Amino acid sequence: MSTEVPPPVEPPTTSDVPAASEAPPMPAEPPSVARKRHFSPLLAGLLGLVIGTGGVGGTWAYTASQEPPAPAxxxxxxxxxxxxxxxxxxxxxxxxxxxxxxxxxxxxxxxxxxxxxxxxxxxxxxxxxxxxxxxxxxxxxxxxxxxxxxxxxxxxxxxxxxxxxxxxxxxxxxxx
Incomplete structure (x- = not known):
């Protein structure tokens, strides 16, 4: 038997161990699972009001410029x-x-x-x-x-x- 004592194991240095706050990189989400953006209710309401008003105004302008059909x-x-x-x-x-x-x-x-x-x-x-x-x-x-x-x-x-x-x-x- 030997009387030699093995050398003590040194603790790893900080450069060898990843930091606890560092997470391994995650794979990118496929496009079909990408997060959807939702408009705020106020923005959606204003957008609907503008589109609706424009549609009604455009229809009114078109019909106002047309001659009524002549009676038969x-x-x-x-x-x-x-x-x-x-x-x-x-x-x-x-x-x-x-x-x-x-x-x-x-x-x-x-x-x-x-x-x-x-x-x-x-x-x-x-x-x-x-x-x-x-x-x-x-x-x-x-x-x-x-x-x-x-x-x-x-x-x-x-x-x-x-x-x-x-x-x-x-x-x-x-x-x-």
Whole structure:
């Protein structure tokens, strides 16, 4: 046996032992596990208010600059004939006797299906032939969409036309 005593073991120096505050490096988190940032409720509310106001304002500006769609209308055309009491008047003709309210410019009223006035106009140019007086009729801006229309010349009573007849220019009225 030997009487030799082994040399004492020296404690490690501080440079050989990692410090307790030093942690080993951690691997980076994958992108799918990265921390999400959350807005504060105040910032989220303000951001929503700004985006909403901008959207409403943009929509308003766009619609304000647009022309409203024109209503669907047509021009009712046709003819009116006075077969009694017609007489020449220059290049045209007029009514006489009980028909003296009939002349170029006499009022023509178009009524809708409920009896309301839909459009107004006048008898147009007239032509005398064989004891009768023929007038052109052209009433613009009659609203579409009715099942039928009624037309009255002066105060002589209403005649009824289907919408198809009215829009196709098939007004044909005779008085006398």
């Amino acid at each position: 209308v047509f021009t009712l055309t046709g003819a009116f004939a006075l077969t009694e009491g017609a007489t020449r008047n220059g290049d045209g003709c007029i009514g006489t006797g009980g028909y003296d309210d009939i002349a170029e410019g006499t009022s023509v009223t178009v009524y809708d299906g409920t009896g309301k006035v839909a459009a107004t106009g006048n008898l147009g140019k007239s032509k005398y032939a064989a004891g009768a007086c023929a007038f052109g009729v052209s009433i613009p801006d009659v609203p579409k969409g009715e099942k039928f229309y009624q037309v009255e010349v002066s105060h002589r009573g209403k005649i009824q036309l289907s919408a198809e007849e009215a829009e196709a220019g098939k007004l044909s009225v005779t008085l006398g």
